[in-house]
Amino acid sequence: MSTATFVDIIIAILLPPLGVFLRFGxxxxxxICLVLTLLGYIPGIIYAIYVLTK
Incomplete structure (x- = not known):
């Protein structure tokens, strides 16, 4: 996997499921990101950034 771009990180902060969807479909x-975002916005952001940068 390539490293996350600046735009990917910004999208992951604003709309975490969208950022993950654009990378992984x-x-x-x-x-997982959608459920975490629905349960709490911050866990969704943390997971999205983690997945995009791993």
Whole structure:
């Protein structure tokens, strides 16, 4: 995987599921991020940034 770009990180902060969707599509990562964002916005952001930068 390539490193996350600045735009990817900004999108992940504003709309975490969208940032993950643009990178991975509608896979497991997206659904985990969506659930975490619905449960709490901050966990969704943390997970999105983690997934995009790993």
């Amino acid at each position: 509608c896979g497991v990562e997206f659904w």
